[in-house]
Amino acid sequence: MAKTRHLLGISGGKDSAALAIYLNDKYPQFDFEYYFCDTGKELDETYQLINNLESYLGKSIKKLENPDIDSTGDNPFDFYYKSFRGYLPSPQARWCTALMKLKPFENFVNGDDAVSYVGIRGDEEREGYISKEANIQSIFPFRKNIWSSDVMTKVFQPENFEMVIDYFQSYYSGNDLDKLVDIFNEPISFDKNHKNEAEKILKRKANSSLDLGIARFNRGVFDFLKTTKYPLAKEIDYVLLENEDVLVRDDIFRILRESGVGVPEYYEKVEFEVDGQKGEYARSRSGCYFCFFQQKIEWVWLYEQHPDLFKKAMAYESEDDLFTWIPNETLKELIQPERIKQIKLGHINRTNKTKTKSSPYLLDILEGTERDGCNTCFL
Ligand code: SF4
Secondary structure, eight states: OOOOEEEEEOOSSHHHHHHHHHHHHHOTTOOEEEEEOOOSOBOHHHHHHHHHHHHHHTSOOEEOOOHHHHTTTOOHHHHHHHHTTTOOOOSSSOHHHIIIIIHHHHHHHTTOOEEEEOOOOTTOOOOOOOOSSTTEEEEOTTSSOOBOHHHHHHHTOGGGHHHHHHHHTTTOOHHHHHHHHHHHHSOOOOOGGGHHHHHHHHHHHHHHHHHTOHHHHHHHHHHHHTTSOOGGGGOSOOGGGGOOOOOOHHHHHHHHHHHSSOOOGGGSOEEEEETTEEEEEOOOOOSBTTOTTSOHHHHHHHHHHOHHHHHHHHHHOBTTTTBOSBTTBOHHHHTSHHHHHHHHHHHHHHHHHHHHHTOOOHHHHHGGGGGGSOHHHHO
């Protein structure tokens, strides 16, 4: 029987890089396969990060390639851009992620059983990319709940109640078992008309169960998974079951700095001044320099910090066809002095409000739209 593969995708962003370092240091017994999907349009800092990581891990990070594209001499983005006749990708038409990230990944897995490690942090609410393929299972080592929502759905499925509780009885007794049964007994419907409600209840059930002890909850889930076709069902044991670490943004920066791999420079804040007011900007994400998920202040950052790349991004737009990176605004319009001033002032305003509300991090403001973005590209 073929072994389950353990895969870790490096996006070029801080979280996946820190995940690789963290898992390599803590679980040297794992044979991780690292991979990177190059769109050909990443910032130089991304390639630098990949080189630094390879040196640190002592292993190469496999660049997933598509032989059909390589023979054309084009890079992946330009190849697909031409085949779409200049139709730019957007949040509604994300052909870029589907063709340049997910497809090469699924080809790489090639039907094998695989566990994919995803660097969503413990201080984030979002769910990661979950493959629809049954042979690929996602695990989130930075979170209190390492399991993906599809696994949680199976565990808390009312029809599975008796079987699941049977497994959990090896780890819970007395009061704790009663509490666990109460948690499982909270009604939940997976009817598609109650999707949002079900997600909330599922999260609450998982959190309350984990509050009774992370490792024993994980052990119960792992035993239950043995009755399924999930890739982890093939493993005799799994060291991450005992892992109770929850890592947040500060930990990620610390790991990158302490390891010597370093934080990609585009995350570093740069000061600017407009109308006598001081502000700071940076880039919040890895991925293509022209990514349509970036905020307008990040476009201004690109224009002022990497004018050559901004110019290249402009060249992809077609005013005649209304193919623009930002809806209803061309990059040419965005860099008019009055418009830049307006964007910067709006950013300063927003930063001040957010700082006084809850967070001292510029990234919390810039990452606002990332939650709807592309985990595959930015983590
Ligand atoms: S970084 Fe943005 S533009 Fe590049 S593949 Fe990801 S979503 Fe598409």
